[in-house]
Amino acid sequence: MNYWVMALYFQWVTPELVKQAVELGDCSMEDLNTGYEQRMLTLEQLQEIKPSFKERE
Template sequence: MNYWIWALHYDWATPEMVKQAIRYKDCSPEDLQKGVEKKLITAEQYKEITGEAI
């Protein structure tokens, strides 16, 4: 699992930080989707970060 998913799950990172990580290609929407599937982040967090519903 991507570091940023764990960081978001444990409140070590904010959604804005994850958005920046996506811009730097350090995390991807696919990584976020896997995080939702494993219940590490919520669908609402996914939507807030990507702007798209899962």
């Protein structure tokens, strides 16, 4: 599991900081998708990072 996903889950960082990490290449949207699929991240958190993120069915 990516550090940023864990940090967001434990609320050590804000979605804005994770967004910066994605922009810098330290975390990928794939990492975030994995966290969402494992129910570690919420749809709201992901939409703050990437507004176009849609809920999976």
